[in-house]
Amino acid sequence: xxxxxxxxxxxxxxxxxxxxxxxxxxxxxxxxxxxxxxxxxxxxxxxxxxxxxxxxxxxxxxxxxxxxxxxxxxxxxxxxxxxxxxxxxxxxxxxxxxxxxxxxxxxxxxxxxxxxxxxxx
Amino acid sequence: xxxxxxxxxxxxxxxxxxxxxxxxxxxxxxxxxxxxxxxxxxxxxxxxxxxxxxxxxxxxxxxxxxxxxxxxxxxxxxxxxxxxxxxxxxxxxxxxxxxxxxxxxxxxxxxxxxxxxxxxxxxxxxxxxxxxxxxxxxxxxxxxxxxxxxxxxxxxxxxxxxxxxxxxxxxxxxxxxxxxxxxxxxxxxxxxxxxxxxxxxxxxxxxxxxxxxxxxxxxxxxxxxxxxxxxxxxxx
Numbered sequence: 001x002x003x004x005x006x007x008x009x010x011x012x013x014x015x016x017x018x019x020x021x022x023x024x025x026x027x028x029x030x031x032x033x034x035x036x037x038x039x040x041x042x043x044x045x046x047x048x049x050x051x052x053x054x055x056x057x058x059x060x061x062x063x064x065x066x067x068x069x070x071x072x073x074x075x076x077x078x079x080x081x082x083x084x085x086x087x088x089x090x091x092x093x094x095x096x097x098x099x100x101x102x103x104x105x106x107x108x109x110x111x112x113x114x115x116x117x118x119x120x121x
Numbered sequence: 122x123x124x125x126x127x128x129x130x131x132x133x134x135x136x137x138x139x140x141x142x143x144x145x146x147x148x149x150x151x152x153x154x155x156x157x158x159x160x161x162x163x164x165x166x167x168x169x170x171x172x173x174x175x176x177x178x179x180x181x182x183x184x185x186x187x188x189x190x191x192x193x194x195x196x197x198x199x200x201x202x203x204x205x206x207x208x209x210x211x212x213x214x215x216x217x218x219x220x221x222x223x224x225x226x227x228x229x230x231x232x233x234x235x236x237x238x239x240x241x242x243x244x245x246x247x248x249x250x251x252x253x254x255x256x257x258x259x260x261x262x263x264x265x266x267x268x269x270x271x272x273x274x275x276x277x278x279x280x281x282x283x284x285x286x287x288x289x290x291x292x293x294x295x296x297x298x299x300x301x302x303x304x305x306x307x308x309x310x311x312x313x314x315x316x317x318x319x320x321x322x323x324x325x326x327x328x329x330x331x332x333x334x335x336x337x338x339x340x341x342x343x344x345x346x347x348x349x350x351x352x353x354x355x356x357x
Contacts, residue, residue, distance in 0.1 A: 002216050002252040009219065009256070012137035017130070028125045032134060039255045039281055040134075086277055089313040097316035107134040107255070116124035 003044035007052050010045075013109065018057055025114035027061040036085060037070040037104035070104030138256055141220030145259025148227055152237040155342045156244060158260035160282060162275075163248030165268040166292040168196045169325035170334070171245060175203035177335050182240045182342060187226040189218040189247045196245065206234060216249045223258040240342050250279040262287040262341055269293050269302045276310040283311050288319045288337055295324040 010032075018024065030049075034040050042065040049063045073080050074091035080102060083089040089098040133139055149156045159167050175184060185206045188197040197209035208226040212218060223244060230236060244260060246253040254263075265286035267275055270293060276283040283289065289311060291304065308320055319337060323330035 002249075005215050005217065005219070005252065006134070006255075009135045009138045013132065013134060016137055017132075025128075034134075037281065037284075039251050085280065089277070089280065097313050099316055109130040109132050109134055109136075111130050112128045113125040114128060116126055 003048045006040055007048035027058055028115055029062045029064055029113040031064045031110040033066050033106045033108040033110045035068045035104040035106040038107050068103045068106050071102045072098045073100040073102050138220050142257035142259045145224055154239050154242050156242045156260045157262050157264050158244045159264045160246045160253040161266035162250045165266040167245050173325050173331055179205050183238050184241045185239050187244045212247055216247055217253040217256050218246050218258050219256045220258050250282050254282040254285045264288045266290045266292050269296055273306040280314050284314050286318050291322040294322045294329055295327045
């Protein structure tokens with residue numbers, strides 16, 4: 001269950017950010033962009049996030065995960081294609097190896113939604 | 122319904138880990154050390170390859186090992202017999218080394234030795250083909266190992282590890298006669314995912330292919346680090 005560790009790493013990143021905020025806002029939602037060509041399973045990440053944020057500044061905050069597909073670009077064919085993860089990564093047209101990845105490796109905290117009221121307090 | 126406002130982030134989910142990795146790498150660079158991160162599933166032969174590597178290279182290079190294991194110091198004890206510093210890190214329930222753990226290892230190394238005397242730090246990660254690939258520890262190169270007994274399909278099933286690797290060791294080649302494994306198919310599967318990786322087939326048992334691996338290790342030390350006076354000293 002490595003999402004537990006992945007979540008720990010995410011929480012450390014969020015903690016660093018939060019500590020640097022003078023107003024210590026209340027976080028409502030954390031929006032992530034997670035590529036399909038990463039070691040992260042969104043469902044497990046949700047579960048781990050809920051479990052690990054209890055009694056922290058993120059308690060009650062929700063995690064929104066937007067998945068991005070694996071898209072590669074074949075230079076010989078000059079076109080994008082979608083490799084089939086676990087089956088075929090080479091270009092389906094010319095069989096060139098998967099060189100350039102244009103989408104699918106994202107592991108990003110896109111944005112954070114904070115409660116408006118918390119800014120005033 | 123509460124009003125909310127957005128704060129744009131656009132930073133990596135693993136930012137805290139990556140910042141730690143950059144910090145570790147800066148230390149290595151400052152000391153003129155090359156760091157290799159060895160990763161594989163459990164039992165692929167990381168420790169056996171390291172034993173051979175230490176036996177062959179510890180006369181010409183100053184090497185230290187950072188050894189990650191979930192529990193026990195069994196692997197660390199095996200490697201200590203080669204007379205190099207071995208820092209053991211027990212990761213507990215964590216299935217990979219992260220940059221903070223390795224930072225702890227670096228500071229332990231620094232407490233006992235002059236770190237600038239080292240040329241090479243070999244990190245043996247926890248046996249696992251999945252998450253070590255996403256957690257940088259400050260290495261300059263990633264080395265993946267895949268033993269022939271694991272089968273041809275593993276690069277397809279665990280693509281991130283094989284995508285990220287700079288060097289791939291296909292281990293236990295001495296077992297090839299007893300297995301229905303197609304070495305060329307393994308290589309083809311890896312190449313689909315990572316066309317530039319250096320692939321070396323080795324057997325720690327018979328020594329087959331190890332010279333090519335040692336050459337690769339030496340090339341990373343000599344081509345990469347900014348401490349030319351140290352390289353000259355080692356060659357004398």
